[in-house]
Amino acid sequence: MANFNLRKAEPKDVPDILRLIKELAKYEDMEDQVILTEKDLLEDGFGDHPFYHCMVAEVPAEHRKVEGYAVIGFAMYYFTYDPWIGKLLYLEDFYVMKEYRGFGIGSEILKTLSDTAVKSRCSSMHFIVAESNKASIDFYKRRGASDLSLQEGWRLFRIDKENLLKMSAEE
């Protein structure tokens, strides 16, 4: 199978995007943690001020291995800002359905994102990977990725809503 098409996501793709987000979460045993709805995705991605951008990979009808699905992969990204060098492209989610792997779709998505990053005048692409995910780490390292956590000791922190409200309410 060699025929697939990559394009910018449109509002009509929101149900497929949510389906793929849930598939990827299921793969990480976290499917019940996805509380986002189609309505959220629509408002947040296709309103006046998009909080994310998406590209989707689709296959023509005759190449569908899995019943009914035309959109078989996606990448979600947004722009972030480094105070030393400026704009960056941040790759948030990246997934191709199992049945469609091994055909270069992932590579093609990353290549297109690289092009988007350069055209948008971004200095680099950033993303996080779980240290246990050796397959993904290798995939990215083969394409020149550096592990900044390993090299520079960066750790990702979170202050959740409960604690944000606590701080917000303090005198």
Add this chain to the structure above:
Amino acid sequence: MTKFNLRKAEPKDVPDILRLIKELAKYEEMEDQVILTEKDLLEDGFGDQPFYHCMVAEVPAEHRKVEGYAVIGFAMYYYTYDPWIGKLLYLEDFYVMKEYRGFGIGSEILKTLSDTAVKSHCSSMHFIVAESNKASINFYMRRGASDLSLQQGWRLFRIDKENLLKMSAEE
């Protein structure tokens, strides 16, 4: 000294923002890595589509310890997107000049950011901290922060421009 004022940054603050970015970089011994200019900061933060948001801390003239400076601290942040829960507030840079520390300015900045996050319907605040920066780690842990790198094994990766161009040019 207790008097200070926190407010949204305006275009006129750009020279001070760049000065403080460089001061923070100098503190990390990386001052020559700041290639961003006032022009970049102006276009990227105050154009049609801001790539970052900033709040600044200023002191009234009579309280200035350091000659000429009214803006003595800042926080740079932007919105990111988690495909499971939606909008997040990402704290990118956070700095108060040495002479003005210990007066609760940092706490007040974080409190205001927490309020901003909640009002913008963000589920959490995210940020990275170098593992060697014990003082900052404690500052955040005292406010309920969790180390996601430690808990979940997340590592930050970068694909720099050279490698983005390589991928972009591949057939």
